[in-house]
Amino acid sequence: MSFLLSWPSHLLKAFRQSIAYLPSLLALAYALLSLVALLLPVSDDRLPALLTMLGLEAPEETRALLAALLGGMISLMVFSFSMVMSVLSQAGGQFSHKLVFGLISERPHQWVLGHYLGTILFTLMLLMVPDVAEGQATWRSLAIYLACAMVIHCLALFVYFIHNASQSIQVDAVAADLHQSTLASLRALQSRQQGKEWRILAVAPSSGHRQHAVHARRAGYLQSADLAALAELARRVDGVVHLHFRFGDYVVEGLPILSLEAAAAPEASWCDEVRATLTYVEGESITEHHVFGMTQLMEVALKALSPGINDPGTARLCLHRLTDLLRRRLEWRPCDALFDQDGHCRVTWQVEDFESLLYRLFQPILRYGREDLSIGLGVLKALKTLSLFAEQKDLETLQAHADRVVETLSHAASHPLDRRFVSARLDDGIHRLSLPAALPGRQEA
Template sequence: MRALLSWPLHLLKAYRQSIAYLPSLLAVVYALLGLAALLLPVSNQQLPGLLTALGLEAPEATRALLAALLGGMISLMVFSFSMVMSVLSQAGGQFSHKLVFGLVTERPHQWVLGHYLGTILFILMLLIVPDVAGGETTWRSLAIYLACAMVVHCLGLFVYFIHNVSESIQIDAVASDLHRATRLALERLQARQQGERWRYLPTVVPTDNPRHVIHARRAGYLQNADLSALGELAARVEGRVTLHFRFGDYVVEGLPILSLEAEDAPDEAWCAEARATLTYLEGESIADHHLYGMSQLMEVAIKALSPGINDPGTARLCIHRLTDLLARQLRWQPSNCLLDAEGRVRVTWPLARFDDLLYRLFQPILSYGRQDVSIGLALLKALKSLSLFAEGESREALQAHAERVIETLAEAARHPLDRHFIEARLSTGAHRLDLPLQLPPPRASLAVERAQ
């Protein structure tokens, strides 16, 4: 039953996340207004005298005006979005192609598109039915006035739309939006994992029951899962469910995605309900998986460090945003187990280790910016700040990365002036890392010394 209900729910979720969600709703509202203007039998006697005085003598003679408004609206919409796609294609070349679709599908842009489409639909309905019943000229005249007001409103939206799109492709806005979306996704995850049922266990002791593996029936990105529903399914058969993938992984058909530790093997209906709790999405959804936001910030940074763009300021801006997100990650330990009311583990899932996350985010930036002293110093400052929130293995990972950054700085800075500038900033600022007071000699110098 859950498998049957999951399909329309997933379809509704995909519709709400598509670019057609708000435009289609607004188009329906405008269509209802058009039907009210055409079908409601409102006579002149039912309206106030002030409105009657505004009525046109022959509303059906305004077809030329309505046709001009319709042509202008179509031209306005085509011009707006052709220009937007041109601007966003350039933004994709400068930042990351993953950001282009997200900028197009922003809610303000959907609102503007919906008002454009709705106005065109309303005017088109007035053109299709030009005849006016006797004694209802005022009601149709008001509809024509409303069509003119809609066009003026769309002209104002056009100015807002151009301004908003121009601001949305600026690097400050791009980095801030990615940072905000990732932070909100992390806060939503923290809110979901509140309560005694959500726990983090360093090691999960396996049960004595046999393990029954369940394979994927389709390929795609597994963004999330209804862990509470999986816990109920596991409690129904007195077992434990273990997920074999990290959220956001791409799985292929036939891959083992979860296993059930229970005395009896699950039937096909139970397996279908378990698969129905998994959420597949195409692409990367920051709202469903906050680590995607961090990865996109890293990709924007390395794109800015490419030889064709060569914008280290953008990379440093992304490093600052990543530092804040990683600090929030360090201050909170996500859960990897879901317990039932009796305290028994029902669902377990793997988590991304902090050292893995740190390597995936900082190492590409260090590799692309290894010749830029400012990038190395920005990464070192980020590692210093993160060390104030880290303990145990996390702090050891930060120490190892700091040593690698210092080694890279030593290779990039061979002039005494550069080395003096860097050494003055090695141990400054609050941190809990063991850093040297001087840069080590470059590897080439070491090789010469050994040869002598």
């Protein structure tokens, strides 16, 4: 029963996250407006004299004008999106391909698409009902004037759309958008985990009961789960639910994705209710999982360091954004357990620690940019900055990465001039790392 009740909410959530959400709403609004113009006519004697003067003598003979407006709008929409797809395909060669769909599905682009579709629908409805009742010519004339105004409005949106699409693929705009989206996702997660029932476990609690596995019924990316609903389900059977995946992982059908630690095995209906709390999303959703925003910034940096692009400036720009996000991640660690009101642990899940996250983000950049001294120095500067906000355990992790960066710089700097340049900047600035005053002796491979 709970599964049947939760299915519409999951469907609505998936629709809200799709590219068709805003265009569908706008097209519906335009359709309702066209119905008002056609089904609720107002006679001329009930309209002000000024509007009556603007009425056309034979509005039913304006089908040629409406047909021209309709054809122009269809051509405008086709041209707009064929051009922007061409621009985005070029952007896919410069950035990560994961960003292409995100750029075209941005809210401003959806608004423009919705107005285009709505104008086409409104004009089409006027063409479908050409007859005008006697004494209602002014009302239909106003609808025709409104169709012309809609087309002019779409022409202005066309200029805005072209400008916004061209700006959205700029390096600074892409990095800033990823940074802001990731930061918003991190803040949203932090806001959700404010109550005392959200905790960080040093050691996972164990009641001594047997763990009963619950297997996945479908394959896909498990982006999130309704943890409060899971906690209530666990409380009903007096057990603890342990999630065996990280949010954002790809799971296959039949994989044991979670287990119930309880005295008795769960019923099949209970397992179905548990599966209904899980949210599958195709691809990587930054709004659901902030780590994806960080990894996409890293992938943009790797793309910029590829031999075909060779743009270390973009990589350094992504490093700056990653440094800020990791600094915020150092200041707050996500919770990994949810307790009930009686203080009993009900749900536990896996959270990627800072050490793993730092390795995933920085080491690929260091590896692909190992021949570029500016990349090595950029990574080292980021580690210096993070050291000012780290506790002792995280500081040891940063120190290990800094030692590897120094080793990489020592191998890459073969000329004495390069070594002097790098050595002068190794221990520069305010930080808490232990760095040498000069590069160590270069070891030949």
